[in-house]
Amino acid sequence: MLRKNNLTYFITICWMLLLANLYALQQPISFSSHLNDFYYNPALLSADKDNGIAVQTSFSDNDDFNIYLRSSSSISFAYLNNDKKYFIGNGSRIFKNFYLGTGLEFKKHKKTIKKIGIIYRPFDVSSFGIVAQGVNWKPDLTTEIAIRPLFFIRKYSSYLNLFFQQPISYDYEKDKYQDDDFIIGGQVEPINGFQIEASYINDKDRTYQIGCKINFSQFGTAFISERTSDNHSEYNITEFSERKKRSIFSIGKHTAKITISGNISQEYEGFSIFGHKSITDFEIIEQIDKAIKDKSINKIFIEIKLFTCNYASLEEIRNKLLKFKEQGGEIICYFEQTGRGGYLLASTADTIIMPESGMLNITGFYAETPFYKRLLEKIGIKIDVFKIGKYKSADEHFTQEEFTEPAYEDYRKLFDSYYETYIEEIAEARKIIRGTDALKEAIDNGPFTAEEALKYNLIDKIGYKKDAEELYKSKSTVKVTKGTVNLKNVYFKNYHWVEAPKIMVINAIGTIITGKSQKNPFSIPFLGRKFFGSDTFSEMIEKGKKDRNVKAIVVRINSPGGSALASDLMWHKIYQLNKEKPVIISMNGVAASGGYYIASAGTKIFADKMTITGSIGVISMRPNFSGLYSKLGINKQVIRHGKNSGMFHTCENLTDDETAKFNKLTKDWYNLFTKRVSCGRNGLTQNEVDSLGQGKVYIAREAEKCGLIDDIGGLYDAIEFARKIAGLDDYYEITFCPEPKQLFKGLTDIIDSRSIFYIPDFGDMIFHSDIDEDILKD
Numbered sequence: 001m002l003r004k005n006n007l008t009y010f011i012t013i014c015w016m017l018l019l020a021n022l023y024a025l026q027q028p029i030s031f032s033s034h035l036n037d038f039y040y041n042p043a044l045l046s047a048d049k050d051n052g053i054a055v056q057t058s059f060s061d062n063d064d065f066n067i068y069l070r071s072s073s074s075i076s077f078a079y080l081n082n083d084k085k086y087f088i089g090n091g092s093r094i095f096k097n098f099y100l101g102t103g104l105e106f107k108k109h110k111k112t113i114k115k116i117g118i119i120y121r122p123f124d125v126s127s128f129g130i131v132a133q134g135v136n137w138k139p140d141l142t143t144e145i146a147i148r149p150l151f152f153i154r155k156y157s158s159y160l161n162l163f164f165q166q167p168i169s170y171d172y173e174k175d176k177y178q179d180d181d182f183i184i185g186g187q188v189e190p191i192n193g194f195q196i197e198a199s200y201i202n203d204k205d206r207t208y209q210i211g212c213k214i215n216f217s218q219f220g221t222a223f224i225s226e227r228t229s230d231n232h233s234e235y236n237i238t239e240f241s242e243r244k245k246r247s248i249f250s251i252g253k254h255t256a257k258i259t260i261s262g263n264i265s266q267e268y269e270g271f272s273i274f275g276h277k278s279i280t281d282f283e284i285i286e287q288i289d290k291a292i293k294d295k296s297i298n299k300i301f302i303e304i305k306l307f308t309c310n311y312a313s314l315e316e317i318r319n320k321l322l323k324f325k326e327q328g329g330e331i332i333c334y335f336e337q338t339g340r341g342g343y344l345l346a347s348t349a350d351t352i353i354m355p356e357s358g359m360l361n362i363t364g365f366y367a368e369t370p371f372y373k374r375l376l377e378k379i380g381i382k383i384d385v386f387k388i389g390k391y392k393s394a395d396e397h398f399t400q401e402e403f404t405e406p407a408y409e410d411y412r413k414l415f416d417s418y419y420e421t422y423i424e425e426i427a428e429a430r431k432i433i434r435g436t437d438a439l440k441e442a443i444d445n446g447p448f449t450a451e452e453a454l455k456y457n458l459i460d461k462i463g464y465k466k467d468a469e470e471l472y473k474s475k476s477t478v479k480v481t482k483g484t485v486n487l488k489n490v491y492f493k494n495y496h497w498v499e500a501p502k503i504m505v506i507n508a509i510g511t512i513i514t515g516k517s518q519k520n521p522f523s524i525p526f527l528g529r530k531f532f533g534s535d536t537f538s539e540m541i542e543k544g545k546k547d548r549n550v551k552a553i554v555v556r557i558n559s560p561g562g563s564a565l566a567s568d569l570m571w572h573k574i575y576q577l578n579k580e581k582p583v584i585i586s587m588n589g590v591a592a593s594g595g596y597y598i599a600s601a602g603t604k605i606f607a608d609k610m611t612i613t614g615s616i617g618v619i620s621m622r623p624n625f626s627g628l629y630s631k632l633g634i635n636k637q638v639i640r641h642g643k644n645s646g647m648f649h650t651c652e653n654l655t656d657d658e659t660a661k662f663n664k665l666t667k668d669w670y671n672l673f674t675k676r677v678s679c680g681r682n683g684l685t686q687n688e689v690d691s692l693g694q695g696k697v698y699i700a701r702e703a704e705k706c707g708l709i710d711d712i713g714g715l716y717d718a719i720e721f722a723r724k725i726a727g728l729d730d731y732y733e734i735t736f737c738p739e740p741k742q743l744f745k746g747l748t749d750i751i752d753s754r755s756i757f758y759i760p761d762f763g764d765m766i767f768h769s770d771i772d773e774d775i776l777k778d
Contacts (some may be wrong), residue, residue, distance in 0.1 A: 391616025
């Protein structure tokens with residue numbers, strides 16, 4: 001709503017325009033007024049996206065009714081009963097703020113009328129429309145210019161729209177185009193959800209229209225009267241749209257339903273021949289954000305089923321739920337069985353319900369790591385290791401029978417931090433008396449039946465799903481909840497005329513490699529299933545760089561590291577782009593070693609509370625299969641030129657010269673690593689980076705204290721900072737790269753031999769943290 005002083009000024013202007021017959025609108029062609037406007041200009045289908053149905057009826061003629069089915073993503077349809085006409089139309093975006101629409105109008109025993117519409121919007125306060133229609137190559141034309149006079153109050157500029165329309169018809173007798181009677185009009189919304197519409201046609205009958213429209217969120221109804229000097233008619237337009245609009249008043253309160261299940265990942269998985277379904281953490285966060293923005297939603301009902309998700313993503317989802325509660329919302333949670341991660345989300349609820357037969361599987365944190373030294377010795381395989389960093393431990397799985405003391409100390413500290421953070425958050429959310437000590441004692445008695453969970457104050461009620469649903473249907477402390485909504489299907493009308501500036505999110509997920517990104521059907525031990533390629537990353541960066549509508553880029557990293565060369569190529573791309581556009585880093589579950597290498601080039605680094613980062617060090621492993629070949633009775637004869645020619649081959653022991661060269665390369669890469677971090681983190685010298693390095697891993701809070709990251713926060717926090725540093729207001733669009741794959745693109749990826757199976761190159765130095773986020777998944 002407008003402030004009081006602005007509102008008085010606003011209404012005064014509107015009534016002056018009305019009295020002067022200069023205000024109002026009947027079917028403009030350069031902006032949307034009703035869902036049926038695509039019939040007059042099909043370009044509006046892409047310029048003002050909305051889906052729904054509209055029915056127009058006449059109060060004076062029962063046979064005069066029209067039906068309009070609008071779809072911005074496919075063909076739209078209209079049926080005009082009085083004239084027995086059919087219309088189909090489609091619209092598309094040609095380039096930024098320029099839209100084209102085409103349509104065909106059919107009538108029995110009549111020639112087909114073709115329509116072509118164009119809309120161009122150079123600014124958010126002006127729109128130009130042109131429509132050509134006819135049966136031959138000399139069509140009638142209609143041109144229109146629309147403006148928003150309240151441009152000086154940006155927030156309310158869409159509350160008043162004025163237009164001037166000039167029809168131009170072809171005179172076959174004079175064989176030339178001539179101007180017809182012009183139309184002037186507009187639309188005003190003095191209060192949210194209540195619009196007044198009118199138009200004036202400068203013809204001999206001095207025709208004018210005036211009407212009003214009332215919006216109730218997704219439902220709207222308009223009453224319009226058309227009058228001439230000797231005639232008048234009235235009609236009604238009723239419409240149901242997909243997108244929520246400004247409403248004249250709220251129709252009760254609603255409960256939003258969110259189901260947590262399946263594989264929750266950080267990027268769109270695309271098509272799977274196995275029918276595997278996944279949802280991204282951002283999609284869930286976006287659903288909760290819709291509930292925060294939608295004032296008609298006062299409750300969220302969360303049903304937690306079996307799922308997998310890393311703890312950093314759970315933290316982001318949890319923080320959004322807490323923000324909903326901060327704004328006065330209520331959360332009800334139901335689960336039948338869940339574990340640590342599910343309960344981390346459930347603990348945010350005001351009421352937690354589980355059935356008597358349910359199970360709460362909280363027993364603490366547990367992880368196990370395999371060591372293969374004795375197995376490799378038995379089969380005759382030796383691993384040559386070259387590394388810098390006493391905490392660097394990726395090799396120890398193959399060269400030791402258990403972790404060395406520095407590596408174990410690092411892991412122990414990391415696990416302690418995770419456990420303490422988890423306990424603190426649960427104790428605070430559940431308001432447990434005696435706090436963390438009491439919760440630790442309770443967890444030592446887990447897992448819990450429903451009765452035990454109730455005893456330890458881990459849940460609030462024992463009941464089934466129906467009992468939980470009754471809770472959110474009952475009377476709340478403020479208003480009665482009328483029903484439930486699926487947040488996936490909630491969309492809000494975009495009142496802006498120009499396309500939103502973009503913030504691009506680039507997902508850098510998986511082990512870092514050179515070349516193109518790859519995805520194996522099965523996970524490789526210590527390397528995972530996903531491989532993020534430097535060429536793929538470069539293409540994404542170039543795409544964001546060239547798109548003028550992209551004002552900032554957020555690189556979301558979930559990677560334990562990988563190729564040293566690929567890491568440096570990615571670092572350089574970010575460093576160079578930072579000179580033109582801000583690049584913000586958002587660390588998810590793991591951004592360590594090579595993952596931290598590329599992050600250090602960002603303008604600002606955000607990390608989730610549960611993010612594992614650091615591991616600044618270098619390690620390279622070379623398998624030696626000579627012992628295995630001997631056991632199998634295989635003999636290889638070698639011919640060589642160059643004293644280091646056998647460095648990257650695996651059939652014989654390294655020479656002293658080759659060993660020395662490996663050690664030198666490792667030192668050079670470590671020096672480059674610390675140099676790059678120091679360059680990106682301006683407050684740290686190279687010596688300081690070295691003291692923080694040596695392969696040591698950090699949880700986010702520790703990393704913030706020592707200057708390796710800038711702030712604790714998730715993807716939404718990084719996007720919000722990118723918005724501010726790019727100078728954007730609240731109107732912007734978030735785009736993801738890579739984009740979700742369509743069905744046939746997914747099929748071609750499966751058929752493409754390059755993505756069937758990826759094996760890493762042993763000849764590359766490796767920045768790898770040995771942190772497997774799967775051990776910290778629920």
